[in-house]
Amino acid sequence: MKFNLKRCFIIILSIIMFFPSHYVDAASTASVKTKVLNYKGQKYIQLTGGNKKATDKINKILKTHALTAVQLDTELKKQSKQNFYKTSPSTKFNKNERLSIVYTDSAFMGGVHEIYSTFTYNFNLSNGNVITLGDVAKSTAQISNLVVSISAGLSIQKRAGIEIYDESIDNYPIGPDSTFFFYDGGIVVRFSPYEVAPFSEGFIDVKVPYTALNATPFTSSNNTPLVPTVPVTSDTIETKIDDDFEGYEEGNLYELANGQIWKQVDYKYSYRYSYRPDVIIYRDGSRYYMKVDGMTDKVQVERIK
Secondary structure, three states: OHHHHHHHHHHHHHHHHOOOOOOOOOOOOOOOEEEEEEEOOEEEEEEEOOOHHHHHHHHHHHHHHHHHHHHHHHHHHHHOOOOEEEEEEEEEEEEOOEEEEEEEEEEEOOOOOOEEEEEEEEEEOOOOOEOOHHHHOOOHHHHHHHHHHHHHHHHHHHHOOOOOOHHHOOOOOOOOOOOEEEEOOEEEEEEOOOOOOOHHHOOEEEEEEHHHHOOOOOOOOOOOOOOOOOOOOOOOEEEEEOOEEOOEOOOOEEEEOOOOEEEEOOOOOEOOOEEOOEEEEEEEOOEEEEEEOOOOOOEEEEEOO
8 A cells, every 4th residue: 555655646746747847047046945834734845935936846846745645635534534644844955956855654544553655855946857866876887886875874774773674785675766865965865664674663864975976986985885795606697698788677687698588576776888798696595686797786586588
């Protein structure tokens, strides 16, 4: 049900968020102020000041979140009076023509506890354009640094006593539209409960400084550790990708030079183009993992052919 609720938001908000908006009106770059309003019990943020065209566009998106929450709350209450859907917004960053608004949503549909999810909205205040994680990490080097930095951040939190799942250190949901918000020194990638840790740990935030994001890739530092060595066993396959390789993405089919076809089964996104790169597929317990030359991490795969 959590997935369905988030999908409702994606469908409704995408209608508004992705209208053409590639205009630039530099007439006003004054700072904006944020305030919390209420619509039928659902809170939302609105802006005042700044570029009026940009502010109006952003305000429409931010209010739509509350409108959608009202719709979902109504639908859930039809199923049971005890059910509900609530949203609560906060301003995480408002500086240097960048704005980050985070909505924390909770839904109760019976069961032991509420379901929590988070939605982040990042904007360019000069023109009202939405900023995605894919806009921040554009280059191959930046994407690689982002992936490695998140793994490093999760490892640090696990060592500090946070119950990060062992498998989530190198296998977590990430993509160009993943949840993040700005802070003074970089970005914060946020994971919802159960994505990388138990429900009891709540939201897991991982800071990725700009210095790490823009560092020279594939080097060892505090933010970009060396890639772990791939274990070699009797089940190890060493060959090449048979044609172009454009990075990892859930559901991808990888045709190998030895005639085999393997499918990526975990949710991991990382872009890097190369032609016929070397690849290693190895078994770890009951699972198979693939590591492509030049990539900073591995992905779980299953054999199709």
